[in-house]
Amino acid sequence: MQKTQQRGHSRRGPGGYVVLEPDVGAGKNREFKLGYSDLDRLKAYLNRYAITFGLFQDNTFHDRLFPFGTVPRVIGPWEFDTLEKGLRQRVHALNLFLHDIYHERKVLRDKIVPEEFVFACPAYLPEVYGVRPPANVYAHLSGIDLVQASDGTWFILEDNLRVPSGASYPLIAREAYHTVCPGLISDMPVRESRDYPQMLGRVMDDVNPGGISVVLSPGRFNAAFFEHSYLAEKMGVPLVFGNDLEVDGEYVYFKDVGGHRERVGAVYRRLSDEYLDPMVFEPDSIIGVPNLMSVYRKGNVAIINAVGNGIADDKGIYYFVPALIKYYLGEEAILRNAPTYLPFFERDRNHVLQNLHRLVIKDVAEAGGYGVVFGSMLSADKRRLLADAIRAEPRRFIGQEVVEFRSLQVFDQHKVVRRRADLRAYVLHGKDISVWPSGLTRYAMDRGSMIVNSSQGGGFKDTWVLSL
Amino acid sequence: MGLISLRTANQLYWLGRYVQRALDLLHRLYETHGNETAPVGLRFEEFCECLGIESEFANRDAFLQSLFFEKENSYSILFSLTTAYENAVFLRNTIGHEGFAYLRLAFNTLESLRVVNFYDVKPVIDYLYAFWGSLDECADRRVRAMVRWGKWVEIRDLAGRFEDSDDKLEKAVGQLQENLHVLEVAEHLNVAQALDREGGIDFTNELFTTIYRP
Numbered sequence: 001m002q003k004t005q006q007r008g009h010s011r012r013g014p015g016g017y018v019v020l021e022p023d024v025g026a027g028k029n030r031e032f033k034l035g036y037s038d039l040d041r042l043k044a045y046l047n048r049y050a051i052t053f054g055l056f057q058d059n060t061f062h063d064r065l066f067p068f069g070t071v072p073r074v075i076g077p078w079e080f081d082t083l084e085k086g087l088r089q090r091v092h093a094l095n096l097f098l099h100d101i102y103h104e105r106k107v108l109r110d111k112i113v114p115e116e117f118v119f120a121c122p123a124y125l126p127e128v129y130g131v132r133p134p135a136n137v138y139a140h141l142s143g144i145d146l147v148q149a150s151d152g153t154w155f156i157l158e159d160n161l162r163v164p165s166g167a168s169y170p171l172i173a174r175e176a177y178h179t180v181c182p183g184l185i186s187d188m189p190v191r192e193s194r195d196y197p198q199m200l201g202r203v204m205d206d207v208n209p210g211g212i213s214v215v216l217s218p219g220r221f222n223a224a225f226f227e228h229s230y231l232a233e234k235m236g237v238p239l240v241f242g243n244d245l246e247v248d249g250e251y252v253y254f255k256d257v258g259g260h261r262e263r264v265g266a267v268y269r270r271l272s273d274e275y276l277d278p279m280v281f282e283p284d285s286i287i288g289v290p291n292l293m294s295v296y297r298k299g300n301v302a303i304i305n306a307v308g309n310g311i312a313d314d315k316g317i318y319y320f321v322p323a324l325i326k327y328y329l330g331e332e333a334i335l336r337n338a339p340t341y342l343p344f345f346e347r348d349r350n351h352v353l354q355n356l357h358r359l360v361i362k363d364v365a366e367a368g369g370y371g372v373v374f375g376s377m378l379s380a381d382k383r384r385l386l387a388d389a390i391r392a393e394p395r396r397f398i399g400q401e402v403v404e405f406r407s408l409q410v411f412d413q414h415k416v417v418r419r420r421a422d423l424r425a426y427v428l429h430g431k432d433i434s435v436w437p438s439g440l441t442r443y444a445m446d447r448g449s450m451i452v453n454s455s456q457g458g459g460f461k462d463t464w465v466l467s468l
Numbered sequence: 469m470g471l472i473s474l475r476t477a478n479q480l481y482w483l484g485r486y487v488q489r490a491l492d493l494l495h496r497l498y499e500t501h502g503n504e505t506a507p508v509g510l511r512f513e514e515f516c517e518c519l520g521i522e523s524e525f526a527n528r529d530a531f532l533q534s535l536f537f538e539k540e541n542s543y544s545i546l547f548s549l550t551t552a553y554e555n556a557v558f559l560r561n562t563i564g565h566e567g568f569a570y571l572r573l574a575f576n577t578l579e580s581l582r583v584v585n586f587y588d589v590k591p592v593i594d595y596l597y598a599f600w601g602s603l604d605e606c607a608d609r610r611v612r613a614m615v616r617w618g619k620w621v622e623i624r625d626l627a628g629r630f631e632d633s634d635d636k637l638e639k640a641v642g643q644l645q646e647n648l649h650v651l652e653v654a655e656h657l658n659v660a661q662a663l664d665r666e667g668g669i670d671f672t673n674e675l676f677t678t679i680y681r682p
Contacts, residue, residue: 048569050557212471220558233561244473257477 018071018409018416032188034071038181039411042070045176051169053454054223061221066169067459069410073441080465083154083425084435086335089325091142091427094161094312096328098138101311102129112327113320120395123310125273127280131297135207138306142427147405155338155403157422159313161305163270166440167426168227171196173462190464193438197234199428204266206430207302211265213237214254218271218287223455228270247291252301266302273307315364315398339401343394352399353387359399361386410443419443422452423463439463470608476562477614479555484618486552490545491596492626494589501532502586518629519543532584549575564606570599613651620644
């Protein structure tokens with residue numbers, strides 16, 4: 001076989017291959033590579049199972065195949081070790097913050113976080129003030145978004161403590177790698193990640209006050225319906241819709257077709273707080289379970305993630321997370337936030353307004369990559385309008401330095417191109433806090449683009465964490 | 469034994485019916501119009517009459533094109549597989565993602581075809597049999613019984629429409645009765661009543677006359 005001229009380069013042509021980066025084989029005097037034919041097989045494998053992520057365009061639902069970038073992201077063991085420590089620390093602090101906000105509120109009295117940032121936030125739910133979730137766990141499953149700058153530094157971009165999606169995609173992709181190229185995975189060697197459903201199942205068992213566990217889906221036309229279905233199958237629990245459950249007295253039950261019913265102790269819900277219980281939140285919701293909240297308040301059902309978590313992953317609160325880590329744990333944050341400014345504070349507001357041309361501005365009420373504006377891409381008129389909006393509603397925005405994050409290899413149309421990519425890491429919190437040794441790497445479809453969100457057409461990769 | 473909601477039971481039943489409708493009609497079309505010596509049995513006008521649809525087709529080719537690919541024809545193979553697939557999307561966790569994949573392959577293969585060629589359709593039949601096999605391997609026995617219930621109701625329905633032999637009708641009834649050993653009568657009743665509500669038909673009576681017909 002013809003040898004490549006330089007390590008890390010790919011050979012083109014029908015017998016071509018991609019040398020995986022980082023070049024972890026260099027020290028072992030060998031290359032770890034994936035042939036083009038295997039990359040094609042991997043794509044075909046996922047097509048076979050209809051791995052979809054729905055998109056709403058022009059008010060129409062399109063259940064499209066989720067673009068699969070078959071070249072995996074590789075993270076070395078030492079690097080992941082640091083990520084793991086930092087992520088556990090962060091989720092630990094956020095869990096304590098959630099308990100505090102819905103109980104003692106010491107963090108407000110000690111002025112670590114201004115009250116306005118809590119009480120003006122729509123995700124703060126007074127309905128759960130004083131409610132202690134089973135085992136006192138709020139953030140059972142957190143999806144923490146990170147990017148790696150070109151110098152290798154990792155930055156946290158966003159915390160997702162409500163209904164973070166995406167783990168099933170690298171999970172099924174890993175099945176594909178084990179089928180198509182099992183030798184490569186064992187040679188490198190890559191840490192096992194296919195036990196994610198069991199990890200999640202254990203978290204549910206840890207907090208379950210009695211009864212079966214279920215996955216509660218809003219329905220077929222949810223963007224991540226594939227994931228709801230796949231995880232339910234792999235966890236061996238029923239996938240239910242709201243009208244499959246009923247509350248009777250102190251408990252919630254699953255109604256079996258045979259006429260009997262089973263008590264439900266843990267609900268991995270994939271719908272937002274406002275649709276969970278029409279008797280408490282959105283009265284027109286037909287996808288929730290009437291009176292579910294009354295059972296939750298009594299501690300007779302665990303809701304995963306806890307109701308009211310949105311206050312902790314609000315983009316405004318993000319600014320304060322390093323301070324929260326210091327406050328609750330007495331430690332410095334291991335992982336850094338992207339440099340962020342809060343226009344709410346006069347000094348930061350002036351900085352943002354003076355540097356609008358080079359900052360990225362985010363609307364705290366938006367998610368999924370929406371409401372993100374790069375100042376450098378705005379016309380002078382639009383920049384003026386944005387400045388006016390920031391002056392009028394400073395609490396609504398944050399400003400961030402643009403992190404030039406790393407581009408990864410993507411196999412596209414039989415050639416390797418580079419696209420910017422982030423990483424969603426999954427942190428599970430039951431009796432213990434653990435980090436799934438994989439993650440959803442999302443990449444931008446277009447060259448130079450920094451929008452990697454699945455809801456805006458981005459693709460995904462598996463994330464390989466090496467054990468040696 | 470796994471838990472099954474009423475909604476899921478309903479969808480399993482219809483999944484079984486539509487998969488079997490596609491498979492049964494593919495066989496019947498092949499037997500009657502699948503080679504040069506055909507039709508050995510029914511002309512296409514008679515085939516339409518059995519199904520209770522208008523036989524307004526200009527010729528046999530137009531009839532076959534409609535029976536295979538017309539999305540608005542509720543007896544077309546494509547309609548059956550589309551509806552079966554839509555049900556399967558809801559049921560992926562219940563029937564297993566391998567079973568789901570075979571159904572998807574059958575659907576995709578048929579959808580990729582433009583003209584009727586019985587050789588090209590063979591893989592569709594293969595995938596549908598693989599689906600039934602996968603169901604036996606992977607699914608919970610109550611789930612299997614629900615889907616099979618739909619399957620044998622469809623076989624019995626088509627056998628009646630095409631005036632098949634008494635042996636075939638008896639076999640279908642026998643299979644439906646066998647399912648009663650797996651599913652409690654109450655479950656059949658619950659699903660039947662749910663179908664009555666959704667479909668506006670008196671399915672509960674139909675169920676019992678089907679199973680307990682003298």
